[in-house]
Structure formats: C-alpha cells, structure tokens
Amino acid sequence: MLAQKPSLVVRLRTEDDVDACVEILKSVHSLDGYPVEGAAMARAWIASDAADLKAWVAELDGHIVGHAIVSRDQEGNAAADIWRNKHPDKAVAVLQRLFVSPAARKAGVGRKLIATAMSYSVQNDLQLVLNVMVKDTAAIRLYERMGWSCIVSATHHFGERQQMDAVCYAALANPSRNPTPQA
Known part of the structure; x- marks a missing residue:
C-alpha cells in the first residue's frame, strides 16, 4: 500500500490557533534561539499588534506546524527603512514571525508560508521585505x-x-521567477 503524502494547508490564523503557535515557538526557540527577543512573551509576540495585515498558520495533516505574519511598514524596521528610502513610491510590508515546528521541517512548510505572504503582497501591490x-x-x-x-x-x-548581525531582504518584483511552492 502506498503511503499518502501529508496534507499541507496554509490558512488565516485565528485566535484559537495562538496557543498551538506558542508551543511551537517555544520548541523553535529552544532549538534555534529564534526569536532573539519575544520568546519570553510568546503569546504577545505572536498575536502582535494592530500593524498586522495578515497572519497565517500552516497545518500538516490537520496539526498546526508553522506561522507567518505580514505587517505594515513600521519606522525602525531596517529592511523597511532601507526600501522606503530608496523607493518612496512603493508601499512596503514586512514578513515576520515566521517559524516552523522542528518536527515539520523539510516538508515545505516554510516555503508555502513564504509563498503565501509573497502572493498576498503582490495582490495588494506591496513590496515585501x-x-x-x-x-x-x-x-x-x-x-x-x-x-x-x-x-x-x-x-x-x-x-x-x-x-546581533542581520541581513535585510526584499522579495523579487516578479514573483513568477520564484519556485513553485512544494508541499
């Protein structure tokens, strides 16, 4: 009998999802040290604030295994500040609070969350950084x-x-050049 491929779905996050995300974040922080700030107040860090445009969770076979947010451009975000100063005519949004359960890594979860955020930014004429x-x-x-x-x-x-040393990234202007998300 052939094994079924796991079902990977990305959907909008609800308040009911936050507790599962907190538990995942604790395991990610323990393993990777991500995030460098916010883990002590994981619920508030995940639930964020009014700057959020969209928040998603990834489910693998019905279990939450990942999270991502696209937020409005906020003063003091290095990537957004750099982009805004060079391209003042383009609205900017920030991909953040992206994490995947260690148990679900290598299953395409991060890729699918990123692709969802990129698609959202293109549909809303936002430069994602x-x-x-x-x-x-x-x-x-x-x-x-x-x-x-x-x-x-x-x-x-x-x-x-x-x-801590960091790097700032911008999504390509032409998302068709990005690889197709794989589950």
Whole structure:
C-alpha cells in the first residue's frame, strides 16, 4: 500500500490557533534561539499588534506546524527603512514571525508560508521585505532559493544593549521567477 503524502494547508490564523503557535515557538526557540527577543512573551509576540495585515498558520495533516505574519511598514524596521528610502513610491510590508515546528521541517512548510505572504503582497501591490539574523543560515538559504535579494547588512538591537548581525531582504518584483511552492 502506498503511503499518502501529508496534507499541507496554509490558512488565516485565528485566535484559537495562538496557543498551538506558542508551543511551537517555544520548541523553535529552544532549538534555534529564534526569536532573539519575544520568546519570553510568546503569546504577545505572536498575536502582535494592530500593524498586522495578515497572519497565517500552516497545518500538516490537520496539526498546526508553522506561522507567518505580514505587517505594515513600521519606522525602525531596517529592511523597511532601507526600501522606503530608496523607493518612496512603493508601499512596503514586512514578513515576520515566521517559524516552523522542528518536527515539520523539510516538508515545505516554510516555503508555502513564504509563498503565501509573497502572493498576498503582490495582490495588494506591496513590496515585501524582511530582516533575518545572520546566524539563521537555513532561513537565509530558503529566502535566497525563493528569489529574495539581499539589500543590506544591518545590526539588530534588542534587549538591554544587545545586538546581533542581520541581513535585510526584499522579495523579487516578479514573483513568477520564484519556485513553485512544494508541499
């Protein structure tokens, strides 16, 4: 008998999904140190604020295994500030709070969440940008495989005088050049 391929679905996040996302974030933080800030207040960090445009979860066989948000451009976000200064005529949005359960990695979850966010940005005429810590090499490889372009190196400041090297990326203007999401 042939094994069925797992069912991967990305849908809008609801309030009922936040507890599952908190548990996933705890495991991600424990394994990867992501996020460098916000894990201590995971619920508030995930649920975010009024700047959110859309928030999604990924389900694999009916279980939540990933999360992503697209937020409005906010002053002080390095990638958004760089893009806005060079391209003041284009509205900017930020892909953030993207994480995937360690148990679901290599199943296309991150790719599908990113593709969903990219599609949303294209449909809404938004330039999608993001910041990623240099230490998060797997995330960087995925963004680059999906056609994101590095726009600048930056320093991410957090906590009490803490900082970490980061890079800022922008999604390609032509999403048709991005690989098709795979489940």
